[in-house]
Amino acid sequence: MNSLQGKKILLAMSGGIAAFKVAELARSLIQEGAEVQVAMSDAATHFMTPVTMQALTGKPVYISQWDARIPNNMAHIELSRQADVILIAPASADLMAKIALGLADDLISTICLARECPLIVVPAMNKQMWDNSATQRNVAQLQKDSVSVLGPTSGSQACGENGMGRMLEAHQILEGVIAFFQPKVLQGKKVLITAGPTYEAIDPVRGITNKSSGKMGFAIAQAALEAGANVELIAGPCHLDTPLEFAGKITRTNITSAEEMHAAVMSKLDCDVFFSVAAVADWRIKNISAEKIKKSSSGSPSLEFEMNADILAEVAKVSQTKKKPYCVGFAAETNDLERHTQEKRAKKNVPMLVANIGPSTFGLDENELLIIEDGKSSKLAKSDKLNLSRQLISLISKKI
Ligand code: CTP
Numbered sequence: 001m002n003s004l005q006g007k008k009i010l011l012a013m014s015g016g017i018a019a020f021k022v023a024e025l026a027r028s029l030i031q032e033g034a035e036v037q038v039a040m041s042d043a044a045t046h047f048m049t050p051v052t053m054q055a056l057t058g059k060p061v062y063i064s065q066w067d068a069r070i071p072n073n074m075a076h077i078e079l080s081r082q083a084d085v086i087l088i089a090p091a092s093a094d095l096m097a098k099i100a101l102g103l104a105d106d107l108i109s110t111i112c113l114a115r116e117c118p119l120i121v122v123p124a125m126n127k128q129m130w131d132n133s134a135t136q137r138n139v140a141q142l143q144k145d146s147v148s149v150l151g152p153t154s155g156s157q158a159c160g161e162n163g164m165g166r167m168l169e170a171h172q173i174l175e176g177v178i179a180f181f182q183p184k185v186l187q188g189k190k191v192l193i194t195a196g197p198t199y200e201a202i203d204p205v206r207g208i209t210n211k212s213s214g215k216m217g218f219a220i221a222q223a224a225l226e227a228g229a230n231v232e233l234i235a236g237p238c239h240l241d242t243p244l245e246f247a248g249k250i251t252r253t254n255i256t257s258a259e260e261m262h263a264a265v266m267s268k269l270d271c272d273v274f275f276s277v278a279a280v281a282d283w284r285i286k287n288i289s290a291e292k293i294k295k296s297s298s299g300s301p302s303l304e305f306e307m308n309a310d311i312l313a314e315v316a317k318v319s320q321t322k323k324k325p326y327c328v329g330f331a332a333e334t335n336d337l338e339r340h341t342q343e344k345r346a347k348k349n350v351p352m353l354v355a356n357i358g359p360s361t362f363g364l365d366e367n368e369l370l371i372i373e374d375g376k377s378s379k380l381a382k383s384d385k386l387n388l389s390r391q392l393i394s395l396i397s398k399k400i
Contacts (some may be wrong), residue, residue, distance in 0.1 A: 005033035010083035012108045015043025017158040017308050018124035018167035025170040028055045041108055051306045080115040090124030090167050093135050100138040110349040119175045120148040123379035127163030129338040150176040151246045160258040168246050178279035187228035188270040192280035193221050196236035198258040203289040210279045214238035217277035223389035225249055234264045258308040265311050272400055274325040276312040284308055313348045326400045331355045
């Protein structure tokens, strides 16, 4: 993918052992199409050599504001003017303190003060330094000044301790940067999403579920978050990490059964868009056994079923009276795709129903979609689920 095609990124490195991850980061930013210019503090050069970063980016690395290679000798102005974003990784406690205060006594702090473009910082430090109230104060100030802060995360640290302050991995920083550049078409909107399968217990060890992996719903959650929305994700049993978890803006509720999903959705209906992506069980077992059902020679156990609520149809009913949320359903069919999807859309009374085209896409990373609206249909060509989700979000943002 070329998600960062043509973007100019000034990658500024301050001192910290996490600098080793930035070599990989520079490479992956370039692979996504970005132009990367590296600037390093003196301290950073003790952890990673400028030669390494120059070889990876194919551009000379800047370390001093007095660098005579810049014709007008104003490296700080030149470098910040050429960038679409400044990305500081690793961002030390010291550098974040300087930026929060507006100090400018070396190349990177001066570039930041002189910048006209947005700034992303990726903190990396020992846990006591991160927990220190001065650092917390500085991070809060940076956020107030519209600086994006990616991470840190918790884990084992180079100093031998364990805790908060560890820099994100290169692939997570890349995801954060790509997210940063997505159009903010749902800024300030609330999006509610159900994803994954549900599980209906038969006894304490057995149950009925389905093949949904949750990938499509989780991809929509990521795309909605990237678009600036506040996202509520209600997930059935699946093993997926919450997307962009380090950004901390998706609220996730894990449920097991359709009844639990129904209750969770109804308690969070105050939203602008509802994506009903989950494969919800239509029936639950009425006579759940409190004990494990034993094999018996007298025949197979008899299960009694009762109907679960149709969550999407219920939300659609509410939305008619309160005029929100905009409801989007999903359908997987085995035959007569367009006809079944049109009928389902009308029956559930939702403005949009999205159907998977082709054979089962459960568990796959790619999909092809048929979008059914009142009296019209359109297709989204085969692509990975995140890319399709971004297209869907863009489409829906024009309808609300
Ligand atoms: N859905 C729901 N609650 C249910 C069943 C389905 O919210 N109890 C939602 C799904 O999340 C999906 C849409 O309805 O967005 C279509 O689901 P699907 O399983 O394809 O359709 P059903 O209504 O269950 O109809 P059928 O199983 O007969 O095809």
